[in-house]
């Protein structure tokens with residue numbers, strides 16, 4: 001997923017020119033035909049997506065193959081490198097104990113909650129700093145310093161203040177998610193085309209109307225990319241959060257497996273974190289595409 | 297950069313501002329609109345001072361300045377007066393798009409239309425509220441010669457239907473002659489910094505005018521001379 005749809009000026013033409021092989025992708029995405037420029041010729045779009053996905057799978061499959069061969073050959077002992085079937089077996093075992101689904105759900109829930117709270121805070125702070133020079137001078141240095149604190153450094157403090165249940169974990173994830181949104185939104189609002197803002201003012205828009213009519217729509221693409229970064233960051237902070245005396249979740253599974261020497265479960269946890277993170281990112285990417293079509 | 301500008305414009309009059317590039321035509325227009333303040337002096341519309349972003353006037357900027365995420369129709373909507381209900385607004389927008397010959401493009405985004413079309417959208421947006429003072433900064437600059445003539449005629453029609461006071465910045469001597477009641481020439485003198493009014497010409501004749509008439513030809517030669525372009529008239 002990338003931003004490449006944005007600048008390329010898709011042009012919807014009523015004519016039937018070039019409609020020889022409209023692909024499923026065009027059909028689904030509603031993209032019409034492009035007037036040259038940076039875009040790929042539209043006819044090859046659908047094939048390109050399939051190729052992109054296939055190309056993206058090449059290395060994971062290759063790594064899996066090498067891993068499998070290396071583990072099966074016995075060259076590396078399985079307390080250092082479990083084989084793929086052993087990892088799958090570990091997953092099945094956890095699932096049968098009813099733990100796997102619980103761990104995944106609780107982690108996803110923490111990520112989503114923390115992400116939502118953090119993104120909302122980041123949005124508000126970003127709007128303040130981006131729109132008001134005074135707020136920017138007041139807040140920017142402090143927020144910059146807070147952002148510079150490594151995630152793990154918050155853990156002891158949050159434990160003391162908020163206990164050991166969900167609050168400190170979600171707070172930590174929210175801290176992690178707030179900053180990417182804050183930074184991108186503040187920066188984007190500062191750089192909204194002053195010509196457009198002035199045009200809005202010339203046509204009688206007050207501060208609030210200007211914000212909702214010109215400034216916010218202008219930064220929608222930045223908000224979306226900020227949200228995407230924030231979601232990635234939320235997963236990063238999740239593991240840190242689950243180091244806080246937790247008894248559930250994928251981060252807990254990692255720590256617990258380390259203590260018990262269950263390297264197969266560690267592999268499982270890491271793979272699940274990767275797959276889940278990529279999946280949520282892809283979902284946001286779909287929403288992003290829809291939004292950019294509307295606002296881009 | 298501008299000095300000693302004294303100009304009184306009658307209600308319903310069309311004034312063309314003419315002058316070399318960079319002499320301050322846009323600046324003067326921005327001051328009339330209240331987007332910029334003059335460093336010295338006063339501006340009034342109907343004897344009351346011009347407010348910041350005065351709503352009695354409407355501007356079509358030198359660049360179209362359309363909101364890229366809105367369709368053409370929704371961009372024109374931005375210029376509507378407040379307090380119009382949805383249906384009235386939609387009707388007015390459709391009417392305006394018809395006027396600038398863009399009904400077919402109502403649903404397109406600004407990136408999907410040409411520069412000349414964008415300029416017409418910007419003009420429609422400025423017309424939307426039926427402003428008392430219409431400020432046009434080279435509104436037809438990006439149009440091809442033919443569309444430009446059509447749009448000039450259109451402006452004449454609009455003005456006849458709703459006689460707003462129009463200040464029109466242009467580079468085009470013929471355009472000024474075809475449209476304006478008065479032509480105000482801005483220029484600099486070697487001995488003093490800052491541009492000022494170097495000539496005011498009354499253009500006779502009711503619109504639409506015969507572009508090839510003898511009177512206009514003579515005025516054209518005079519203007520071109522003043523702008524420093526030899527007219528080759530009668531050569």
Ligand SMILES: Nc1ncnc2c1ncn2[C@@H]1O[C@H](COP(=O)(O)OP(=O)(O)OP(=O)(O)O)[C@@H](O)[C@H]1O
Pocket residue numbers: 297315316317318319320321322323324358
């Ligand atoms: N935003 C700005 N800040 C500072 N100076 C400016 C700005 N915009 C324009 N100027 C200066 O003001 C002078 C007049 O500019 P203005 O845009 O009014 O010229 P103009 O007569 O409209 O020119 P053109 O016909 O090329 O549009 C120019 O010399 C320019 O250098």
Ligand SMILES: [Mg+2]
Pocket residue numbers: 321322323358433
């Ligand atoms: Mg100008």
